Amino acid sequence: MTDDTPRFIGDQGRVGDAVGAEQQRDSGHDGYPAPGRTDHRRPSLAAEDGSPTYYDQPAIKEPVWIWSVPAYFYTGGVVAGAALIGAVAQLVDRDGYDGVVRRCRLLAAAGTALGTAFLVHDLGRPTRFLNMLRVFRPTSAMSMGSWTLAASSGTAAAAATLPSLGAPRLADAAGLAAGVLAPPLGTYTAVLVSDTAVPVWQSTRRAMPALFGASALSSATDALDLLDLDEHEERLTRRIGIVAKTGELAAAVTVERAAEDVHERVARPLREGLSGGLWRAAKLATATSLVLSLLPVPKRLRSLRRILSALAGTVGALATRFAVFHAGTASARDPRATFEPQRERSGGAGSVAARRVGAGTETQTGSV
């Protein structure tokens, strides 16, 4: 080093020793971009073809979640759909729909228990699962979800068990409460995956809740369809299923487009690899289920149609959840999926980040 190279600090963290820092900043400032610049692109020294990465290593960490997380997404969806259908059935005609209400409550209670077990199983320290209820943190989708699931578990269990304990009115109140909690329970999981740095999840954050919500309803009707239903109940689940599956397919297309709109690289896991295969399988199975439901059949074949449609729909719902999960893993592994969309928007007037500063609030949201 030559003599005029500034020596920054010595030992012991003596950072106050920036001798003459102020003077030097005022003079010799030529060419130095003023603070507040928005363009932080710099000429690259290593001008190579293709976009730069660090030896093609991932830029972000892969989610550490295991199979039980997408399995919970499905289970939570069944719970949400069942709790909602049960609550509305109870409001419309409590006695007339008694069979539906009971089955829905059973599904919801069993599902919350199983779903909670799935989530605890995924934890690095399962014995500390109650720490989830240690704080209430609105910025954390997982915190909000934990509280929602805890409340849902309680109300669903109460709604399912209280009638046999001689408290049907209390059970009805619990059933209604579970129904109120159902929409957040069925959609927060989509918010949770968007509450990450994973490109494909982050980029589809506006579209994913519709997919998860529709999938929740359709998987609940499929689960009900696999139970013993009478003709009237079958009509109900079939109609809800048709609406939900149409929504599910439409939402899947919206998710693909949202990813494509951000960057081709971001959408790639929905086309290629394990996640791409699962994604196509999900759409195929859901469409098959929908077509089967719409197929006019003689009365004696109706229960066969119901079972087949329910099986296809269940496969579709499970494949949807696992496709979304694996797409996130693949997306996290691809450094260009992280870098390229950021590079394209960086410094742009419409960047998320620029907007946030403009609004001057921490919670301000913008578009990427």
Place this chain on the structure above:
Amino acid sequence: MTAKGFLTDTTVCIGCKACEVACKQWNQLPDDGFVFTGTSYDNTGDLGASTWRHVAFIERPGKHPTDGFADLSWFEGDEAPGAKPAFGPDPTGDFSWLMMSDVCKHCVHAGCLDVCPTGSIIRTEFESVYVQPDICNGCGMCVAACPFGVIDRREDDGRAWKCTLCYDRLKGGMEPACAKACPTDSIVFGDVDELRQIAEQRVATLHERGVEEAYLYGESAESQPGTGGLNAFFLLVDDPEYYNLPPDPVDPTVTVGDSWRAAAATGLAMVAAVVGVFVSIGKAGR
């Protein structure tokens, strides 16, 4: 208390990895496998649960931007005027390395902290981001939320770990182990406000000397709004991607509101769909 952090000046990093070793030693971090990457002198690869400092080696064609800065006449000696040193800047100028000691950025708006559902991750009195190991239950939310890929879960332990900014040393009035060990002051620890001044002065000096590429990465909320600026920021001489740094990282909390709004709309649509079907069918009529 004022914010403490790091300035990592990559132009003076010599890639000695003393920071990696000092960090491992002080924090008693387990080894993370003895991997041979085959790409460069970097066999550490990336930051992780047991690697809280990581020296990146970027091999590139051409000279290093600061090539020619060093006065090596003392080395060449009077007897051999013009002789080239046996080491030092590559005499052919065919290639050079950029070296950078990467670390947790201790973001002003930290994704890991915002999404932590247990309250394990906290903001300390030094404005650093700290994971409380006695509370973390290993949910993995922070791992997916960090836009820099810093924090990770240790598989045999189940909890998330990352740089603590040597919270224990700071409490004792000492600087972090990596900064203490750095022989070239590439890693500078101090008050973030002062570090920013030092860094801007250094950039100005580099520009004067013709290193036009020098710039600061993440030194302020203006240059990196998605994180509100970094308490551990960098002086770089090439695009951030070469250093495995994202060009425009965003704390997911900034954008998650979009998702909540979509979820609310979806929730209403779900209720409307179910109610609509029930209305279309009417009472059960039994």
